[in-house]
Amino acid sequence: MAQKLSWLKRRSHEDRNVEPDETGRPVRDLRLLPAAVAAWIAAVLAVRLDAPAALMLGFVLTTVALGCMAFVGYRRKHCRILQVILVATGAAAMICLPTAARIDQQGSEPxxxxxxxxxxxxxxLLATGDASRASAPDLDGSPRWILEATLLEGTFGGERFTxxxxxxxLGGDDWSAVKDGDMVRAAGKVTATDPGERARALMIGSTAPDRLEHETETGPMEQVRERFLTLAGSTGAPDDGLMAGMVIGARSVVAEDLVVRMQSTGLTHLTAVSGANCSYVLAFVFLSCRAFRLPRWAxxxxGIVSLVAFVLLVRPEPSVLRAAVMGSIGVLAVLTGRGRLSMTLLFLSIAxxxxVxxxxxxxxxxxxxxxxxxxxxxAGPLLVQRLETLLPRWIAQLLAVPLAAQLFCTPILILIQPAIPTYSLLANIAAAPVVPFITIAGMLAVMLVSLLPLAALPFAVAAGWGASWVAGVAGFFASAPLAVIPWPSGAGGxxxxxxxxxxxxxxxxWWQPLRAVVRSAAAKARSAVRGIRIRALKWVAAGFALGCAGLWAAAGAVHETAEWTIAGCDVGQGDGFVVRTGEHSAMVxxxxxxxALIDRCLDALQVETVDLLVITHLxxxxxxxxxxxFSDRPVRRLLYSTSEAALPDEVIEATTxxxxxxxxxxxxxxxALGSTTWTALWPFPDVTDASENDASAxxxxxxxGTDGRxxxxxxxxxxxxxxxADEMLVAHRDLxxxxVDILKVAHHGARNGGHRLIEATSPSVALISAGRHNDYGHPHPATLDALDAAGVYAARTDQRGSFFLFADDGTLRIRSL
Structure with a gap:
C-alpha cells in the first residue's frame, strides 16, 4: 500500500509538470496552450479584417472574458472550463484590440x-530593411530587388497625403543599394496585396530611388554593422559571406549558389541569424558573469542587456524575437526559482x-x-532516451536535436519547397559543433570592431573559418547522389x-512494445520455417515468382495506359511545356x-531527343x-517568334x-511529328509594331489519335x-x-491575358506555369475566377510542381511528375 501511495504521488507530480524529475524528464506544462492557440487564431483573423470589424471582434471577446470572470467570482467555485475560456478569450482580445488600432492608423483614403x-x-519611403534580390528576374533577364518600407508621404491625383x-x-538594379533606415523618394504603381499580408500594397517602382541624405540618419548599430561587414570581407576565409549572415543576419552578402546548397542540405536556418544564436549569446554572457562571481541578478x-543589444544589431526578425522573448522570460524564471518551464515559456512568447x-x-x-x-x-528528450539504448548518450543527444526539429518542421517546409533534403540530418550534425563557436567569436569581433579593430580581426578570422566549414559541409552533401528527393507539393504533400x-x-x-511484437513475430516465423518441408518451400518460391511476373505485367499494362501526352515543367517564373511525339522524343x-530546371524535367520525362523546340517569344x-x-540531347529544329531585331546571345550560342x-x-x-501535328495561328507576317508579348507564337x-485513342x-x-488574342480569334473563327481540350493560359495567368481565350476555346483543362510565391501576383485572381466560372480545371506548376497529363478511356488525367 505504501508503495502504491508513493507511486501515485510521483505520478501526480509528473502530471503537474512544475519541475523536471530526477531523470531529466521534460517539463510539459500545457495550461497556457489554450491562450497561445486563441491568440494565434485571433491574430490570423484580425489582420484580415478592417479596423471596425477587428474592433468589434475584440469587444465581443472582451465581453465574454469579463462575463466568465464575473461568473467565476459570483459562484466562487473552481471551474476549469470557465477558466480556460477566460484565459483564451482574454488572450484573443489582447490581440484584436491593438490590431484594430494599428489597422486604423495605417488607413489613408488617397x-x-x-x-x-x-x-x-x-x-x-523609409526603408525598414535592406533591399534583397528577387527570386525571379525581370522580363528582359535583368535582376529585380525587393524592399520593405513604410510610406510616410505620398501624392496621388494631385492630392498630397501623409x-x-x-x-x-519591387524595383530594378537602382534599388539594390537601399539600406535599412534610408529615406528615399520614388514613383511607382501600387497594387493590392493578399489579405493578411504585412504590407498593405505592392509598389512597382517606375523611377530610381532618390536618397534623401539630409533625412537619413545612420544609427550607431548600423555603423557597427558596416564596420563588421568590412572586417568580415577581409578575413580571407572561403566562407562565401556566410559568417556575416550567421553572426549579424546580413543575408544579402551570402553567395546565391551557397544559399542553394544550404537549401539542398537542410541548412537554410544557418544562412542567417536564428533563434539559437540568441540562446548562445544569452548563455555566454550569463555564465561569464557568474564565472566572475557576479550575483545572479547582475x-x-x-544577459538581458546583451540580448537586447544583439537583437538591435541583427534587426528583429520572427525567430530572433521569439528567442529573445523566451530568453528574457527564462532569465526571470531562473531568478524566481521556478526552474525550466519550456512549454510555458513558448506559449508566453507566442502570445x-x-x-506586439x-x-x-x-x-x-x-x-x-x-x-x-x-x-x-x-520530442527531443524522448528521442534521446530511445537513441541512447543503441548509442552513447553524447551521440544520442547530437542526433536527437536536429532530428526533433526536422520532424516538426518538415511538413511546413514542404509548403515552401516540395522536396526532402536526403542528408539534412547528417549535414546538421556535421555543422552543429561549430555554430556556437561562430556566434560567440563573431560577436566578440562585433564588440571590438569599433574600439580595437586589430583585436577584432583574430576573432573574425576564426569565425570566418568556422563558417567555411559549414559552407564546405553544405557543398559536400549537396553534390552527393540523390541530395534532394522530390515530394508532393501543397497541402497533400x-x-x-x-x-x-x-x-x-x-x-x-511505443518502442518497447513494438520491439516485443517484432521479436515475438520473428520467433514464430523461425519456428514455422523449421516445420516447412523443402517441397513446400519450392511451391512458395514458384508462387512468388508467378506473382512477381503478374505484377510486372500489370505494371507494364498500367504504364502503357498511362503514357503521358503533355507535361508542364516547373521552371519557376516562366514557361516550359512538353508534348510527347515518340517513346523518348518530344516537342518543347x-x-x-x-x-537546370528544364533539363531536370526533360530527364524525368525520359526525353532523349527534341524533335522541335518552339520559343514563343524572346x-x-x-x-x-x-x-x-540542348544538354546531352539532340534538338532537330528550333522555331521562334519575336518583335526584336536580333536573337539573344543564349539562343545564338546554343544553336551554333x-x-x-x-x-x-x-x-x-x-x-507533323509522328501522330502529332501542329499549326501556327499567330503572328501574321504583316503584323508590325507589336509588343514582344503580342509577338508570341x-x-x-x-x-x-492512334491505337483507338x-x-x-x-x-x-x-x-x-x-x-x-481577340484579333487572332477573329481570324480563326473555326477555333x-x-x-480545344487543353489551353495554355496566356502570360502565366496575368490579368492582361484577358478571358476571351478561355471563353472562346472552352477547354477542359487549363495549364498555368508560374513561380511559387512569385512577385508578379501570377496567376491573377480574375483569371482564376474566369476559369472557375467556365468550369475549367487549372493545373498550376506553382501548386503541383512539374506534372503530366495522359488520356485514360477518353478522360484527361493529371499526375505530379
Missing part, C-alpha cells in the same frame, strides 16, 4: 483610392509576440521557429510529411529561365533555359554549338495579351467552333 485603381503615386503604411517595393541583467506584431501569425519564419522549439521540448513524422514519433513512443514549348523567362534543352539555324515561325506554318497542337487538341499561347 492611398486606398490609388490601390483600388492600381494608380501611380509619388512616395516618400500616412504610415507598410509597403513592399548576471541576469547583463506576447503576437500582441500580429502579422507574425502568417510568416513562415515564425511558424518554423515555433515548430522547431516545440520539437526540441516535446505537407499531410503526407506530417504522417511520416508521426510514424517516426510513434516508433519512439519554351525553356523557362533556368537551364523574353528571358521563356528562352533563358535553352541550354538545358548544335549546328542549327533558328527559323522564325508565322501563322500558316504547319508540321500561338500554336495549335493535335496529338494522339481520341486525339487531344492543345493551344499554346505564349504571353499574348488580350487585344492581340471558337471546335474548341
Amino acid at each position: 492611398m486606398e483610392a490609388a490601390i483600388a485603381s492600381e494608380g501611380h503615386i509619388t512616395a516618400k 500616412a504610415s503604411i507598410p509597403l513592399v517595393v 548576471a541576469a541583467l547583463g 506576447a509576440l503576437l500582441a 506584431d500580429p502579422w507574425l501569425s502568417g510568416e513562415y519564419a515564425f511558424i518554423l521557429s515555433v515548430a522547431a522549439t516545440s520539437g526540441l521540448v516535446l 505537407a499531410a503526407l510529411s506530417a504522417l511520416s513524422s508521426l510514424a517516426v514519433l510513434a516508433v519512439a513512443v 514549348f519554351d525553356a523557362g529561365p533556368d537551364p 523574353h528571358q523567362d521563356h528562352y533563358g533555359g535553352i541550354e538545358g534543352v 554549338d548544335a549546328g542549327l539555324v533558328p527559323e522564325p515561325i508565322v501563322a500558316g506554318d504547319t508540321g 500561338v500554336v495549335l497542337v493535335t496529338t494522339g 481520341s486525339p487531344v487538341d492543345v493551344l499554346f499561347t505564349g504571353d499574348i495579351e488580350e487585344e492581340a 471558337t467552333l471546335s474548341g
Whole structure:
C-alpha cells in the first residue's frame, strides 16, 4: 500500500509538470496552450479584417472574458472550463484590440483610392530593411530587388497625403543599394496585396530611388554593422559571406549558389541569424558573469542587456524575437526559482509576440521557429532516451536535436519547397559543433570592431573559418547522389510529411512494445520455417515468382495506359511545356529561365531527343533555359517568334554549338511529328509594331489519335495579351467552333491575358506555369475566377510542381511528375 501511495504521488507530480524529475524528464506544462492557440487564431483573423470589424471582434471577446470572470467570482467555485475560456478569450482580445488600432492608423483614403485603381503615386519611403534580390528576374533577364518600407508621404491625383503604411517595393538594379533606415523618394504603381499580408500594397517602382541624405540618419548599430561587414570581407576565409549572415543576419552578402546548397542540405536556418544564436549569446554572457562571481541578478541583467543589444544589431526578425522573448522570460524564471518551464515559456512568447506584431501569425519564419522549439521540448528528450539504448548518450543527444526539429518542421517546409533534403540530418550534425563557436567569436569581433579593430580581426578570422566549414559541409552533401528527393507539393504533400513524422514519433513512443511484437513475430516465423518441408518451400518460391511476373505485367499494362501526352515543367517564373511525339522524343514549348530546371524535367520525362523546340517569344523567362534543352540531347529544329531585331546571345550560342539555324515561325506554318501535328495561328507576317508579348507564337497542337485513342487538341499561347488574342480569334473563327481540350493560359495567368481565350476555346483543362510565391501576383485572381466560372480545371506548376497529363478511356488525367 505504501508503495502504491508513493507511486501515485510521483505520478501526480509528473502530471503537474512544475519541475523536471530526477531523470531529466521534460517539463510539459500545457495550461497556457489554450491562450497561445486563441491568440494565434485571433491574430490570423484580425489582420484580415478592417479596423471596425477587428474592433468589434475584440469587444465581443472582451465581453465574454469579463462575463466568465464575473461568473467565476459570483459562484466562487473552481471551474476549469470557465477558466480556460477566460484565459483564451482574454488572450484573443489582447490581440484584436491593438490590431484594430494599428489597422486604423495605417488607413489613408488617397492611398486606398490609388490601390483600388492600381494608380501611380509619388512616395516618400523609409526603408525598414535592406533591399534583397528577387527570386525571379525581370522580363528582359535583368535582376529585380525587393524592399520593405513604410510610406510616410505620398501624392496621388494631385492630392498630397501623409500616412504610415507598410509597403513592399519591387524595383530594378537602382534599388539594390537601399539600406535599412534610408529615406528615399520614388514613383511607382501600387497594387493590392493578399489579405493578411504585412504590407498593405505592392509598389512597382517606375523611377530610381532618390536618397534623401539630409533625412537619413545612420544609427550607431548600423555603423557597427558596416564596420563588421568590412572586417568580415577581409578575413580571407572561403566562407562565401556566410559568417556575416550567421553572426549579424546580413543575408544579402551570402553567395546565391551557397544559399542553394544550404537549401539542398537542410541548412537554410544557418544562412542567417536564428533563434539559437540568441540562446548562445544569452548563455555566454550569463555564465561569464557568474564565472566572475557576479550575483545572479547582475548576471541576469547583463544577459538581458546583451540580448537586447544583439537583437538591435541583427534587426528583429520572427525567430530572433521569439528567442529573445523566451530568453528574457527564462532569465526571470531562473531568478524566481521556478526552474525550466519550456512549454510555458513558448506559449508566453507566442502570445506576447503576437500582441506586439500580429502579422507574425502568417510568416513562415515564425511558424518554423515555433515548430522547431516545440520539437526540441516535446520530442527531443524522448528521442534521446530511445537513441541512447543503441548509442552513447553524447551521440544520442547530437542526433536527437536536429532530428526533433526536422520532424516538426518538415511538413511546413514542404509548403515552401516540395522536396526532402536526403542528408539534412547528417549535414546538421556535421555543422552543429561549430555554430556556437561562430556566434560567440563573431560577436566578440562585433564588440571590438569599433574600439580595437586589430583585436577584432583574430576573432573574425576564426569565425570566418568556422563558417567555411559549414559552407564546405553544405557543398559536400549537396553534390552527393540523390541530395534532394522530390515530394508532393501543397497541402497533400505537407499531410503526407506530417504522417511520416508521426510514424517516426510513434516508433519512439511505443518502442518497447513494438520491439516485443517484432521479436515475438520473428520467433514464430523461425519456428514455422523449421516445420516447412523443402517441397513446400519450392511451391512458395514458384508462387512468388508467378506473382512477381503478374505484377510486372500489370505494371507494364498500367504504364502503357498511362503514357503521358503533355507535361508542364516547373521552371519557376516562366514557361516550359512538353508534348510527347515518340517513346523518348518530344516537342518543347519554351525553356523557362533556368537551364537546370528544364533539363531536370526533360530527364524525368525520359526525353532523349527534341524533335522541335518552339520559343514563343524572346523574353528571358521563356528562352533563358535553352541550354538545358540542348544538354546531352539532340534538338532537330528550333522555331521562334519575336518583335526584336536580333536573337539573344543564349539562343545564338546554343544553336551554333548544335549546328542549327533558328527559323522564325508565322501563322500558316504547319508540321507533323509522328501522330502529332501542329499549326501556327499567330503572328501574321504583316503584323508590325507589336509588343514582344503580342509577338508570341500561338500554336495549335493535335496529338494522339492512334491505337483507338481520341486525339487531344492543345493551344499554346505564349504571353499574348488580350487585344492581340481577340484579333487572332477573329481570324480563326473555326477555333471558337471546335474548341480545344487543353489551353495554355496566356502570360502565366496575368490579368492582361484577358478571358476571351478561355471563353472562346472552352477547354477542359487549363495549364498555368508560374513561380511559387512569385512577385508578379501570377496567376491573377480574375483569371482564376474566369476559369472557375467556365468550369475549367487549372493545373498550376506553382501548386503541383512539374506534372503530366495522359488520356485514360477518353478522360484527361493529371499526375505530379
